[in-house]
Amino acid sequence: MDFTYDEEQQALREAVRGLVGKAYSDYEQRRQTVAADPGFDEAQWGRMAEMGLLGLPFSEDDGGVGAGPVEISIVAEELGRVVAPEPYLTSVVWAGGLVSAVGTAEQRAEVLGALSAGESVLAPALAEPGRRWTNDATAVTASVDSDAWTLTGTKEPVPQGARADVLVVSAMLPEGGTGLFLVAGDAEGLTRTGYATHDGGRAAKVTFDGTAATPLGEPGADVAASIATVTDLTRIMACNEAVGAMETALRTTSAYLTSRKQFGVTLNTFQALTFRAADMYISLELAKSLAVWATMVVGSGSPAEIAEASQRASLQVARAGRHIGQEAIQLHGGIGMTAEYSIGAYTSRLTALDHLLGDATFHLRSLAAAVGDHAEVDPLP
Amino acid sequence: MQLELSAEDAAFRDEMRTFFTTEVPQEIRDAVANRRELTKDQIVESQRVLNAHGLAVPNWPVEWGGKDWSPLRRHIWHEEMQRADVPAPLAFNASMIGPVIAHFGSQEIKERFLPATANLDIWWSQGFSEPDAGSDLASLRTTAVRDGDEFVVNGQKTWTTLGQYGDWIFTLVRTDPDVKKQAGISMLLIDMTSPGLTVRPIELIDGGHEVNEVWFEDVRVPAENMVGELNSGWTQAKFLLGNERVGVAPVGATKRVLAQAKEWARETGQLDDLLTASRVAELENELLALELTALRVVAHSADGKPHPASSVLKLKGTELQQAVSELVVDLAGPASLASGAGDDSDLPWWSRRATPAYLNLRKASIYGGSNEVQRQIIAKTILGL
Numbered sequence: 001m002d003f004t005y006d007e008e009q010q011a012l013r014e015a016v017r018g019l020v021g022k023a024y025s026d027y028e029q030r031r032q033t034v035a036a037d038p039g040f041d042e043a044q045w046g047r048m049a050e051m052g053l054l055g056l057p058f059s060e061d062d063g064g065v066g067a068g069p070v071e072i073s074i075v076a077e078e079l080g081r082v083v084a085p086e087p088y089l090t091s092v093v094w095a096g097g098l099v100s101a102v103g104t105a106e107q108r109a110e111v112l113g114a115l116s117a118g119e120s121v122l123a124p125a126l127a128e129p130g131r132r133w134t135n136d137a138t139a140v141t142a143s144v145d146s147d148a149w150t151l152t153g154t155k156e157p158v159p160q161g162a163r164a165d166v167l168v169v170s171a172m173l174p175e176g177g178t179g180l181f182l183v184a185g186d187a188e189g190l191t192r193t194g195y196a197t198h199d200g201g202r203a204a205k206v207t208f209d210g211t212a213a214t215p216l217g218e219p220g221a222d223v224a225a226s227i228a229t230v231t232d233l234t235r236i237m238a239c240n241e242a243v244g245a246m247e248t249a250l251r252t253t254s255a256y257l258t259s260r261k262q263f264g265v266t267l268n269t270f271q272a273l274t275f276r277a278a279d280m281y282i283s284l285e286l287a288k289s290l291a292v293w294a295t296m297v298v299g300s301g302s303p304a305e306i307a308e309a310s311q312r313a314s315l316q317v318a319r320a321g322r323h324i325g326q327e328a329i330q331l332h333g334g335i336g337m338t339a340e341y342s343i344g345a346y347t348s349r350l351t352a353l354d355h356l357l358g359d360a361t362f363h364l365r366s367l368a369a370a371v372g373d374h375a376e377v378d379p380l381p
Numbered sequence: 382m383q384l385e386l387s388a389e390d391a392a393f394r395d396e397m398r399t400f401f402t403t404e405v406p407q408e409i410r411d412a413v414a415n416r417r418e419l420t421k422d423q424i425v426e427s428q429r430v431l432n433a434h435g436l437a438v439p440n441w442p443v444e445w446g447g448k449d450w451s452p453l454r455r456h457i458w459h460e461e462m463q464r465a466d467v468p469a470p471l472a473f474n475a476s477m478i479g480p481v482i483a484h485f486g487s488q489e490i491k492e493r494f495l496p497a498t499a500n501l502d503i504w505w506s507q508g509f510s511e512p513d514a515g516s517d518l519a520s521l522r523t524t525a526v527r528d529g530d531e532f533v534v535n536g537q538k539t540w541t542t543l544g545q546y547g548d549w550i551f552t553l554v555r556t557d558p559d560v561k562k563q564a565g566i567s568m569l570l571i572d573m574t575s576p577g578l579t580v581r582p583i584e585l586i587d588g589g590h591e592v593n594e595v596w597f598e599d600v601r602v603p604a605e606n607m608v609g610e611l612n613s614g615w616t617q618a619k620f621l622l623g624n625e626r627v628g629v630a631p632v633g634a635t636k637r638v639l640a641q642a643k644e645w646a647r648e649t650g651q652l653d654d655l656l657t658a659s660r661v662a663e664l665e666n667e668l669l670a671l672e673l674t675a676l677r678v679v680a681h682s683a684d685g686k687p688h689p690a691s692s693v694l695k696l697k698g699t700e701l702q703q704a705v706s707e708l709v710v711d712l713a714g715p716a717s718l719a720s721g722a723g724d725d726s727d728l729p730w731w732s733r734r735a736t737p738a739y740l741n742l743r744k745a746s747i748y749g750g751s752n753e754v755q756r757q758i759i760a761k762t763i764l765g766l
Binding site for chain 1: 382383384385386387390453636637639640643644647652655658659661662663665666667668669670671672673674676677680690693696697753755756757759760761763764765766
């Protein structure tokens with residue numbers, strides 16, 4: 001049992017911290033970046049590609065680096081620390097993960113190669129209006145006519161759906177089941193209505209109207225199980241990103257309490273405030289423990305074990321994210337409400353992560369349904 | 382990073398598991414599993430079995446019976462013990478005064494007390510808190526005045542847990558009233574059969590007699606019974622309290638009770654209720670987070686100093702211990718009212734014991750440095766507030 005990074009992982013962490021810190025440690029820079037479309041810095045995306053971060057999860061044969069879950073978690077956490085707006089989680093981990101899991105060798109090399117090189121942004125087009133975090137698709141249907149596939153229906157919200165070069169779309173298959181499809185951003189019959197999200201990101205309503213699509217992997221195969229596993233992995237990386245964001249939120253709050261003066265003294269004079277900060281620390285440490293644990297389960301566990309680990313980590317992180325995000329604003333007072341100051345962006349991002357992949361109630365429902373299946377939960381294999 | 386225990390540590394875990402489940406009398410383990418109060422003899426017997434196998438005081442220096450284990454192995458020892466429903470070695474002996482004597486005591490005091498302390502031939506009581514010195518321990522007022530080769534002790538200690546069984550009591554006493562309060566305290570070991578020493582029971586809200594007041598009226602104590610230098614007692618006290626905090630995150634024991642609670646919920650059809658199931662699931666998840674935090678802490682405290690996050694373990698550990706006992710009371714429902722019923726009651730034993738256990742455990746967030754003191758520690762030492 002070992003909870004520490006090895007030397008290479010530490011070096012990766014330092015490198016990523018340096019890269020994202022240079023771009024966004026000054027919060028004003030982040031604010032300016034998210035103000036204009038596409039909501040992130042294309043040049044920074046290129047630098048991330050140069051550092052090998054965009055190809056981290058993918059095999060070398062597919063143009064990637066072939067790193068493990070710990071390395072991906074390091075990147076996610078560092079991005080979270082500065083609420084970096086680059087769509088690493090959705091484009092690389094989620095959409096790229098789907099291509100990696102389901103695509104043919106040729107598709108993987110082409111799509112993931114371009115993604116890893118920073119030449120292409122992917123978007124996971126999975127969410128459907130009126131549905132909540134499902135692995136199957138009903139709002140978009142796939143049709144096939146002599147090997148030519150088309151999609152019809154609507155996906156929303158699609159992260160970076162307007163900017164994406166390639167959409168990875170889930171759709172109901174003609175024979176039932178859910179397939180994944182690649183759709184080019186400039187395909188005919190594709191309508192994309194983009195908008196800003198509250199956390200500074202971008203999303204879109206994406207409408208397909210007999211839009212040409214390429215089946216990802218074997219045509220007509222039901223890949224709902226693969227969607228589930230990749231989404232679970234994405235959840236675990238979202239937990240790591242949230243841990244980074246929560247650490248900064250707490251550190252920023254502590255710094256504020258020791259500098260802001262009222263009644264002639266700094267705020268940390270008031271125990272009503274410091275005790276609340278102490279409770280934030282407890283939430284953070286417990287959440288971090290589960291995020292780290294779930295990341296290690298990805299490396300060694302079965303899909304069912306990864307699913308359970310993702311539920312457990314997501315539940316704890318969701319609770320902690322709400323607690324820390326809300327208290328961080330409250331302990332700042334009025335300044336915490338302003339867009340000019342950083343803390344609210346952390347709360348907003350933590351809230352967005354919750355709803356991107358499944359909130360506390362969603363995960364607790366799964367855990368509660370399975371609570372009678374075991375006597376105790378043993379974290380060690 | 383890796384989750385698996387090393388082959389050596391996994392073998393160690395198996396060894397501990399086998400030992401605790403085969404060498405400690407089943408009757409004692411059943412009493413723990415059934416949440417019954419242990420008798421003095423059971424506590425003594427269990428500790429002597431552990432001590433006979435060199436497993437009662439692994440945290441002590443090797444020359445006094447300790448094991449030079451990694452923090453992880455000590456953690457495994459502790460978890461496997463709880464998992465097997467084996468009562469932990471008496472904390473007053475094994476975790477509190479033993480390490481203090483081993484660290485601060487003279488050779489003579491070590492030889493006189495340590496072997497008997499490890500084997501529970503001496504039952505130690507703790508004489509720290511006073512009616513006006515709780516969280517503010519340094520304001521204690523019990524005095525010890527030098528008179529020839531002896532100290533004469535006067536005052537009152539309180540919350541002395543299991544003091545009714547005590548043979549000796551380790552006390553903090555004021556030996557210099559004219560200096561800063563922390564600088565005038567010494568640690569004295571006092572024979573509880575000394576004339577002038579009286580133990581009076583305090584009845585608690587669960588109806589039990591677990592704690593006591595200890596009164597000292599001109600109790601004469603040989604000067605050689607002082608641990609460490611005159612007026613250095615606050616140093617020993619901080620050392621002891623630091624150890625205490627690390628020892629009070631009862632992860633394994635709480636997991637055992639939660640697993641039992643789930644069984645009781647199933648037997649009474651309540652596990653099918655989504656509200657109950659989600660309450661259980663949430664507690665399980667928090668316990669998992671706590672256990673993993675404990676593992677992270679032990680993995681990072683190689684230098685023997687308590688990791689700052691150990692305050693998290695005490696605070697969250699006791700909160701979860703209390704929350705699980707609360708769950709059990711609620712599962713028992715109306716049957717929990719029958720707390721005074723005997724075995725001829727038609728109600729299940731666990732439901733009859735639920736409320737006293739719940740009420741008793743309210744103490745957990747108060748002792749060992751109250752949870753508010755832990756928040757203070759987190760705010761000051763970790764967050765710099």
